[in-house]
Amino acid sequence: LVASTTHEPLLNDQIRPGLYSAHYLGDVATYLATAVVEFSLIGAAVMFILWKSIDNGTISCGNDAGSERVKRKHRMRVDCSSSSTGLFAGILFLIVTFISIGVHSVFTQLNNSRSAQLAFGLADLALFATSLSACTIGIYRMRMLQFLRRSHGSAEILDEILLMIGLIGELLFCCTGMLLWITKSDENDDEAGEVYVLIVYVVRLLQVLIQTVFMLVAGRLRAHSLEAKEQKPGKQIVTFLLMANVTLFFFYTFESVNASYCHKNVFGTQYIIAHTVAPLIVLYRFHSSVCLAEIWKHCYSVKTASDRAQSNY
Template sequence: MPHHQKHHYQVDCAKAHKGLFTGIFLMVICIISLILFFVFIKKDQFRNLAVLQAHIVELFIYCINAIACLIAKHHYQVDCAKAHKGLFTGIFLMVICIISLILFFVFIKKDQFRNLAVLQAHIVELFIYCINAIACLIAFFQVRELNYNRRRGVELDNILLIIAQSGLCIFTMFSIIGAQFISQLQNTRLVLINAFACLIQSMLQSVFILDASKRKASTADQVRRKPGREMVTFLLVCNFSMWAINTLETRRAESNPVQMSFYGFWAWTIITHVSTPLTIFYRFHSTVCLCEIWKGTYKIKSEYL
């Protein structure tokens, strides 16, 4: 008789992944609500806000739970094969972004921690841009085996993507110029590196979206393996996170002290009001385009059967 025996436990998770992902998303919302509650409840001026957001989150969860109970008898099918790793990694990165945003809004109001708030925000942004750029390169090489339709012309989504990227390029170029000519402030080099990383990441992502939007699976083996879908899923969630950062953090003047010091308050306000809406739209539209790639690229067309 062997002294040690290996035990195998199997859990049937079929038809459970969508509920699991949605439950994890709601759990993340609850964790953020708890963090905000414990941060703000100790401050008299924010005590009512802490209680209010806690009640709103509770009401939202109760409503979602009630809706889930009502539609439980209806079945909707979404093919999520070859996407779970990218989704989990993207959710992990989204949690990092949310924590960074919370720290930013907590520290930016205190003069002694203002530089720390900007520093951690730039570090998190740089990390996300680098990870996203690497994911774009990996996804680009993975989808190359799919059939490329040269006859497919430029569509409206592609034009909107390029127009929106022009706003992001304007923002990053002005950031690079401002950081290049100011060296006496803190985080100047980090702002310069961050702007370059953002520019490179957006270009790689746009090239990938323009290329992948014209590709289709042509064999049953490609439909089964779904090359690049993990990376597409990851990029989709990442762009949603970057959209949140651009919407809540980048547009604030306090998050760009280097640029504001170089251009002045009113000049930088004009620059951000022109470029930031396009930057926000670029992240949102990239998410939509990636969703279309995720949904349609890996469905085999009848002409290849």
């Protein structure tokens, strides 16, 4: 401001550090604000579970049982069989995502915002379509597993609460985006009213709904039969979805720092809703990764019910 009023020229090395530091600090502040919201939601859900189970009775264990439990907790077995294809596909998914982020950054540096938004839109469409196909195949493959009928524990209730909070954020974000597209189409705005934007939101909405149903059902499935224990149907898909949701978590974080391709230069109620639920959609991908990791670990476990009960107590 001083330079503009006195008309004194400044060298590049004098102005660039301040401009770049302000830009990066602004990005970091946006990221940290998202992290604060996620931490607050997780803390509130944990406090609710503690409040809900405060009157529950506890099972006392003897010294031998307690020492056995401690020994078991210090040992962790991970069965990585039937996961190589899903892991490779997940790494490929990660590479494509980083390439799309790089393309967006290049167009942004060239001040070509239209091409940058198009790169984000096409990347979103490809990523969500791939994840939607994986969820559909996973539902079909895991039909061979047995449904476990049991009461919900504290961990399951906590997972479902956080998953529903993230799902609400995704639904609000997608519905806001579709309403914004319809509004811009009525105003004959070619940039925001392109058809691919609506397709992205529809595919994204379907992917989120189907993946949520998939995780809620798959969390109750177990491989009890000998054939299911040997073939492990759907484990490749669960591995891929785990990698995909971790990738989308970082992709959403980058996308929330930068303006979304459909919510750019938009103000008012839709702008407020889109930026308010942005931490929730990041939370959805983060907690989906946690739920899928639990499914990957427990769904195909060869431990019997008695062994699992002893390890829990």
